[in-house]
Amino acid sequence: MAITIEIDHARTRRMAQGEGQSQGKTQVRSPVRSSGSSRSPRQAGGPVVPQGVKGPIRRLKWLILVLTLGVYYVTPFIRWNRGPNAPDQAVLLDFAHGKLYLGPAEIWPQDLYLITAAMLLATFILVLVNALAGRLWCGFACPQTVWTDLFLLVERLVEGDRRQRLKNIGAPLTTKRVAQIATKHALWMLIALGTGGTLIFYFTDAPDLVRDVVHGEMSATALTWMLVFAGTTYGLAGFAREQVCTFMCPWPRLQGAIWDPEAFTVNYRDYRGERRMSAKKAAEARAQGEPAGDCVDCGACVAVCPIGIDIRQGPNFACINCGLCVDACDGVMAKLDRPRGLIDYESWRNIERGRVGEPRVSRLVRPKTIGLALACLALAGIIAVSFVTTTTAVLSVQHDRDPMAVRLSDGSVRNAYTVKLLNKSSAVQSFRLAIGGVDAALAIVGHAQASVIEVEPDGSETLRVTLTMQEPADADVTFEALDASGHVVLSARDRFVNR
Incomplete structure (x- = not known):
């Protein structure tokens, strides 16, 4: 049996009930409703306009956003006493002297093997996380996701909710609309300049550079690089957004190659949700002894998706596993007094087990994850020993x-x-x-x-x-x-x- 992961999320398709088995292949797709229309956050040929959502996963994402941005903006100003004749910035990439300072560690070009080992460790950790919960890094801590969330927050505060922002697309310009656009882009540019400036701080002494900026004595080189990094942030987080996660980043392709059916990724329990119909029709169908799913086809899961996909169509390589659709669906289920988890972090194997009435099984601990975890620990130990035994x-x-x-x-x-x-x-x-x-x-x-x-x-x-x-x-x-x-x-x- 072969498994096909859907890779085209730019448009929405209809699939008849029971479609998914043809020419000896099992399509990893959920049966789609027999009536109704998809409500995609992507307008025809336009950008994805996601709806804001509230819930535990969204709160966790806000917390991670605050923590990651806090670490990024504060780290260059942390001091570390290394004695005389040495910089006191805790994290500093000193190109002038060819050294990288990381707290007590000083890494020279001769120690490049340590950087290589650290990058290899990060790769192993990423693969381990993928085996446990798919693209969890992409959905919660990736810089592209973090800054896009921040830019979207500014957009919502200035222009209003999703419905209002959709009305603004292609609408005639008014004084209010021009003021909104100017305010939004001004705030975006301030964030981008702060991001680009902070990145420069990692390459030179942060307080000295701040002093130079305040007194207008910033070097042309530093100013150029700050504008380059600021422009990159402004373009990727303000305009490219989901295109970066889908087409520019290589990880989705790798994710598709190492997709693990036992990993707890965002999935739709189609055996519980189909057939889709309104709450009123579902009550009538059940009263007559006819099958009716819990999904009311409200489109909330699609509307909140920052990538613009419909998770009900099955695993999609573009899904960043952010879980916002889980919050949206759980909110609807709570209003309808139905159990949560219609869309949830669940392994594809358990979705298949649920279809045939078998009990779910959690296999997060298995030979693959144990092996990857041991490899991470071993490599981390080697790096730690190398740092400790490095001579001056x-x-x-x-x-x-x-x-x-x-x-x-x-x-x-x-x-x-x-x-x-x-x-x-x-x-x-x-x-x-x-x-x-x-x-x-x-x-x-x-x-x-x-x-x-x-x-x-x-x-x-x-x-x-x-x-x-x-x-x-x-x-x-x-x-x-x-x-x-x-x-x-x-x-x-x-x-x-x-x-």
Whole structure:
């Protein structure tokens, strides 16, 4: 049995009762009513105009919106004392010095593997969430969803509810209408400028940049990037909206490829809702012993959808799993004194079980989710250990290649190396260089053999080093950097060659 996920949400189709099995395929669609019309928030060729809704899921989305925006706008102003000669901004991407500051951690270009591991961990977490509840990230915490919700809130406050906004589309311009449009776009631009400006704060010291903005001393580069980011926010959240989630973002396509029928996604219990008819007709049908569904075809679930789809037609790759249709449907069911959950977070397997009268089964904990969770924990542990064991200095050695060895007149053999000491801390570090593994004379060009080598904060020192062996032999050699007390703090291995 193959499963087909509907991908065309730009128009609404009628499907006859029982349609869904043809040519050996089971269509993942709900039987659609035999009468009535869909009330789509998308006007013909126009934008999606979603209706506001109240309910527990909407309140949760408002809470997440406040938290995520709070974190985004406040984080650049959080301070972190790293000592002298180091920036005190908790999160800072310092392009000038090639470093990323994350609280106590300082990530250099040499630590790129840590960023790669963190991105891999985020991917595993995203796949795990998908296996549990589909596009939950998209519906609640994705920046596109958060800022679109914020822009829609401004639009509702300025222009009115959905019905009024639909009337405004294509209506003649009046003084009131012009004032509404100007006010809405002015507020959108202020939000966009605040968003773009805040993003710049992550790349430079936030209080200093605010001071420059207030005094009109902002650099042309910073101003350009702020306007670029502001324009991106204004365009994507104000106009593109659901088009980003459906066509521009690659995740819906990946979601379709890894769709899990056991995941708790937003679904319509068609076995309970069909046939659709008004509450009055349903009461009459039931009185006569005829079947009648709980769905009254009010279209509330469609009207509140920010993407413009009808979840009653079955799983759709464009659905962001925001659950607003759940709130809308539950509100209608409560008014009709019918049980909630006609549209709900439910696995597709349980929808199929419900159709044949089998009890529902929750399989959130299964081999797939256990494996993904263990992989996330293992990768998180590796990253944590790597951060803890990361040193504030690095010693690297490169053997000269041409020639690799020089035979001296007394019969001894000399090898030359380039030794680099990198200081990743914000304080001066002092080292003495020594070798182990071979009986050879160490010479540092320009330095006495036992001299102390000082490396400036966030700096490096490159040394030209030679090793001379009286009784030459091929052997491994270990270069060691000693601290003031004589302990080995850094080491690197290379090879002494006798040819």
